[in-house]
Amino acid sequence: MTSDNAGPIRFGLDVPTFAGPGADPVGDARQAERLGFDFVSASDHPCGTDPTYETWTMLTWIAAGTSRIGIATRVLSVPLRAPAMVAKMAATLDDLADGRLILGLGGGSADDEIRGFGLRVPTARGKVDGLAEAVQLIRGLWSRSSITFDGTHHITDRAELEPKPVRDIPIWLGTFGPRALAVTGRLADGWMPSLSHAPPDRVGALRERVLAAAAEAGRRPHEITCAYNVEVRLLDGPEPRPDTSPTVVSGTSQAVAERLLEFVALGFTVLNVKPVGPDRRGQVERLGREVLPAVRAAAVR
Numbered sequence: 677m678t679s680d681n682a683g684p685i686r687f688g689l690d691v692p693t694f695a696g697p698g699a700d701p702v703g704d705a706r707q708a709e710r711l712g713f714d715f716v717s718a719s720d721h722p723c724g725t726d727p728t729y730e731t732w733t734m735l736t737w738i739a740a741g742t743s744r745i746g747i748a749t750r751v752l753s754v755p756l757r758a759p760a761m762v763a764k765m766a767a768t769l770d771d772l773a774d775g776r777l778i779l780g781l782g783g784g785s786a787d788d789e790i791r792g793f794g795l796r797v798p799t800a801r802g803k804v805d806g807l808a809e810a811v812q813l814i815r816g817l818w819s820r821s822s823i824t825f826d827g828t829h830h831i832t833d834r835a836e837l838e839p840k841p842v843r844d845i846p847i848w849l850g851t852f853g854p855r856a857l858a859v860t861g862r863l864a865d866g867w868m869p870s871l872s873h874a875p876p877d878r879v880g881a882l883r884e885r886v887l888a889a890a891a892e893a894g895r896r897p898h899e900i901t902c903a904y905n906v907e908v909r910l911l912d913g914p915e916p917r918p919d920t921s922p923t924v925v926s927g928t929s930q931a932v933a934e935r936l937l938e939f940v941a942l943g944f945t946v947l948n949v950k951p952v953g954p955d956r957r958g959q960v961e962r963l964g965r966e967v968l969p970a971v972r973a974a975a976v977r
Contacts, residue, residue: 685940685975686714687968688748688903688948689960693718693734695727701734702741707957711964715746715778717948720753723789732765739773747773750868750905750948751780751850755790755798759810759830760837763817767841775843779814780868782850783807798829801855805829808859811847818845848903857882861889866901868948872923879904880942903946904939908932909953910962924952929966936971947971 689708691701705716716738720731735747747769752762762779770777783803784790790797798806806829813830816823817837825832848866851857852873860867867886874882887897909926925935936947951959 685972686946687712687971688715688717688746688750688946689713689963690750690905690948690950691716691718691734691738692956693721693728693731695729699729701729702738704957704960705738705742705745707960708964709742709745711961712968713745713964714946715748715776715948717748717750717778717780719750720756720782721786721789722756723786723792732769736769736772739769739776744776746776746778748778748848748948749780751782751848753784753786753790754781754807754810755784755795755803756793759813760817760832760835762810763814764837766814766845767818767837767839770841770843770845771839778846778848778866780848780850781807781810783856800853802829804853804855804859807849807851807856808863811849811859811863814847846901848901851886852882854885857885858889861886861891861895861900862893864900866903866946868903868905868946870905871907871925872905875922876939876942883943901946902944903948904942904944905948905950906936906939907950907952908959908963909951910959910967929962930970932963933967933970933974936967937974940971940975 691704708716718731718735722730731749739747766777766779787797809827809830813825816825817835818841822834822836823832824834846865848868849860849864850868851860852869869879883902886900890897890900907924909924910929910932911927925932949963
């Protein structure tokens with residue numbers, strides 16, 4: 677298992693899966709590529725009344741329309757797709773995209789979506805155990821000529837996958853509970869919590885659980901990439917009515933950059949930002965021109 681944690685601070689940009697009027701995911705990704713973002717990411721919520729694209733299909737379309745920028749699932753709900761098929765999908769997309777995939781996985785938080793699509797909803801414990809099995813099964817298919825996997829939640833019978841990935845595709849997990857954090861430390865290349873579920877006053881302790889589990893498994897903690905998902909709202913000046921939401925980093929470009937640097941100080945080397953509020957594309961432009969360079973420059977001092 678290789679580490680992709682070296683080097684400068686990296687930035688991801690959320691690309692909405694919205695499929696209504698004005699949606700242009702490839703245009704969004706090309707803008708991010710032009711502005712120097714390292715990857716684009718998309719969440720996985722296929723069931724609902726809002727018009728949305730299916731995550732994997734949309735990211736494949738994005739990969740075909742870009743040349744450099746990385747592509748990340750943030751995160752695929754394991755109960756929605758057979759892990760063996762996800763292994764094949766990931767190997768294919770990473771090959772066609774010249775090694776740009778980050779495979780983000782999660783245990784599945786939206787029970788109504790799982791149930792709505794006619795799939796079995798695991799217990800809370802089953803979600804964690806199923807996530808661990810999925811990582812092991814996917815890696816087995818990527819590395820072995822044939823694999824029979826007899827898990828509690830996932831099985832294969834002499835499964836074969838060709839061609840194998842030509843590189844170690846990084847697997848990042850979106851986890852929060854103690855057992856799931858331990859799975860991340862033992863098995864994953866990266867940890868990607870969201871500020872909304874793991875606020876700054878708690879996320880440091882959660883990160884330590886991940887790193888402690890990695891050390892207990894005989895891994896070096898620096899092998900784990902720590903990526904923070906953060907909603908941001910850029911303003912032209914002080915807000916007349918400040919945004920008091922604890923889940924949104926808002927303010928001028930300088931204020932947002934300073935806040936993101938606080939997350940870097942907590943140990944996060946990857947920041948995935950999701951602009952909220954009006955003029956999303958304008959905010960992305962300002963993030964790329966004003967915030968990203970400031971954070972990168974300050975982080976290497």
